[in-house]
Structures are given as structure tokens and as C-alpha cells.
Amino acid sequence: MFYAFAAVAVIASLLVIAQRNPIYSVLLLIASFGALSGLYVLLEAPFVAVIQIIVYAGAIMVLFLFVVMLLNAPHEDTDFDERTHPLLRPGPMRLGGLLAVALVLELIWALSVGAGAGRFGIGAATSVAAIGRMLFTDYAFAFEVTSVLILVAMVGAVVLARKEGAR
Amino acid sequence: MTSAPLEYYLMLSAVLFCIGTAGVFVRRNLITILLSIEIMLNAVNLAFVAFGRMHGRADGQIIVFFVMTVAAAEAAVGLAIIISLFRHRESLNPDSFTELKW
Numbered sequence: 001m002f003y004a005f006a007a008v009a010v011i012a013s014l015l016v017i018a019q020r021n022p023i024y025s026v027l028l029l030i031a032s033f034g035a036l037s038g039l040y041v042l043l044e045a046p047f048v049a050v051i052q053i054i055v056y057a058g059a060i061m062v063l064f065l066f067v068v069m070l071l072n073a074p075h076e077d078t079d080f081d082e083r084t085h086p087l088l089r090p091g092p093m094r095l096g097g098l099l100a101v102a103l104v105l106e107l108i109w110a111l112s113v114g115a116g117a118g119r120f121g122i123g124a125a126t127s128v129a130a131i132g133r134m135l136f137t138d139y140a141f142a143f144e145v146t147s148v149l150i151l152v153a154m155v156g157a158v159v160l161a162r163k164e165g166a167r
Numbered sequence: 168m169t170s171a172p173l174e175y176y177l178m179l180s181a182v183l184f185c186i187g188t189a190g191v192f193v194r195r196n197l198i199t200i201l202l203s204i205e206i207m208l209n210a211v212n213l214a215f216v217a218f219g220r221m222h223g224r225a226d227g228q229i230i231v232f233f234v235m236t237v238a239a240a241e242a243a244v245g246l247a248i249i250i251s252l253f254r255h256r257e258s259l260n261p262d263s264f265t266e267l268k269w
Contacts (some may be wrong), residue, residue, distance in 0.1 A: 002171035006179045013183055013206050017190040022198045029202055036209055043176070043220045048212075048228050055235055060205070060242050067246045068198060071253050096192035103188055107181040111174065131225045131232075139229055146236045153240030160247035163254075 001042060008035035022068045026061055033057045047128050176217035183210035197249050197259045201242065208238045 012032035019025045033056045040049035135143055183206055190203030212231045219227020249259070256263055 002175060006175075009179065010182055010186070013186045016202055016206065017186060017194065017199070019199075022196060022202075025199055025202055029205065032206070033209065036213060039176070039179075039213060040216055042171075043216050045216050045220065045228050048216055048231050051232065051235060052212075055239065056205075056209070060239055063242055063246060064198065064202065067250060071198075071250070071259070100185070100188055100192055104185050107185065111178060111181060131228055134225050135229055135232070139233075142233060146233060149240055150236065153243050157243040157247040160244065161250045 002039070005035045005038040005042070008032070009039070023065065026064045026068060029064075030057045030061050033061070047131055173217055173221050177214060180210045180214040180217070183207075183213070195260050195262060197252070197261055200261070201245050201249070205238060205242070208234055 009032050012028045012035065016025045016028045016032065019028065033052055037049045037052040037057075040046070040052060187203045187205075187207035187210060190206065191200050194200055194203065212234055215227040215230050215234070217227075219225065219230075252264060253259060258264075
């Protein structure tokens with residue numbers, strides 16, 4: 001099961017990067033999130049799996065899809081992007097590629113150093129009741145700050161997306 | 168129920184994170200860049216849940232909850248900025264937004 005979900009997640013994420021049309025990218029990302037949700041079930045975290053589907057695939061991706069269709073710009077990066085392969089472009093793109101290679105090397109190093117450390121324990125504290133209890137006791141302050149963050153983001157989004165003449 | 172060991176989940180998380188990073192570097196479309204950031208956040212979430220499962224505690228899942236909240240806020244504000252930019256320039260290419268003021 002792990003390999004099936006992992007393969008779906010990796011392939012869908014790669015196709016998200018490779019797509020020209022943002023609508024296909026968003027739909028493929030929903031598929032990737034579905035596979036990740038299955039992985040959360042395998043990790044005995046059903047709460048996170050359900051939240052992944054509802055919040056990510058249901059709310060955030062619909063927001064993305066809404067904006068993509070609102071802007072109605074399917075093939076955006078045309079005159080600049082189609083001419084040359086991105087990695088062959090000069091200057092900053094080469095630096096970006098170098099940074100990406102450095103990141104990959106660092107991750108490989110970290111995984112090789114930490115290999116053999118992980119065995120999953122027997123019991124898993126994954127009931128929704130336990131999560132809720134911790135959320136409202138140990139993490140109560142962070143929870144309240146999160147609500148303020150959501151409020152600020154909401155007001156900011158309304159102000160930023162407002163039409164110019166409407167003030 | 169979990170058949171694969173922890174390292175496999177961490178490797179998958181690393182691969183997904185690298186895919187997201189490559190997307191941010193390579194793509195020249197603001198919406199696709201935001202989607203790549205979402206991929207990176209999800210890779211980190213997977214690592215959090217895997218570590219939390221290894222220790223048998225719920226802390227990892229609570230952190231994932233907070234990361235999702237931040238991702239939602241980031242997506243809302245980022246998309247609002249994209250809409251505002253698109254009204255100005257009719258373009259989603261970040262290379263057409265090189266001026267600080269217009």
C-alpha cells in the first residue's frame with residue numbers, strides 16, 4: 001500500500017510541475033493530496049487524513065481553482081518561457097539550479113546519517129479525543145494565535161483583492 | 168498496519184520537498200509557484216506525522232494542524248496578491264514584476 005500511495009504522490013507532484021495549464025496542475029495536486037491522505041491513514045493518523053481531504057483538497061485547492069478560472073490565463077508564461085529550456089537560461093536560474101542540487105545533496109546526507117534510527121512504536125496516541133485535549137490544553141495559546149492569524153489573513157485578502165476605484 | 172519503516176516516509180517527504188523546490192525555481196507562473204509551495208508544506212507535514220507516529224504521540228499531528236492553518240492563510244493572501252498584480256499587468260510571469268513602483 002505504501003508504494004502505491006507514494007508512487008501516486010510523486011508522479012502527480014511531478015506532473016504538477018510539468019503542466020503548462022494551471023488548471024491541470026491544481027487537479028493533479030488534488031490527486032497528490034489524496035495519496036498523501038492515504039499515507040496518513042497508513043500512519044494511523046485518521047484525523048490528519050480527514051483534515052487533509054476536507055481542508056486541503058476541499059477548501060484550499062478550490063480557492064486555487066477559483067482564482068485560475070477567474071484570471072482565465074491558461075498559457076501564461078509564453079513569450080519568455082517557451083523559447084528556451086528553463087535550466088539553460090543565464091544568470092539567476094543557474095544559481096537556482098545550483099541551490100536545488102545543494103538541497104538534494106544535503107537531504108541525501110541527512111537521510112544517510114540518520115538511517116536505521118526509526119522503528120515505529122506499538123501504541124499510537126491518535127484518537128481525535130486525545131488530539132483535541134492536547135490542542136486545548138498544551139497548545140491552547142498557539143490555537144488562539146492561529147485564530148488571530150486567520151482573521152488577519154482574511155482582512156488582508158479582502159483589502160488586497162479589492163478593486164482600485166472601490167475605496 | 169504500517170508496513171514501511173520510518174526511513175521510507177522520510178525519503179518520500181524529501182523527494183516531494185525537492186519536487187516543490189524545483190517547481191519554485193523552474194516555473195515562471197505565479198500560480199504554479201504557489202502550488203509548489205503547497206507541495207513543500209505537504210512534504211513537511213508527512214515528515215511530522217511520521218515522526219509523531221514513531222514516538223507514539225499526538226504532537227506531530229497538532230503541528231500539522233497549525234501548518235495547514237498557515238498554508239490556508241498563505242494561499243488566501245498569495246492569491247489575493249496575484250489577483251491584484253494581474254489587474255495591473257495582465258500577466259502571471261514573475262519576471263514582468265521587476266519594478267518596485269509603477
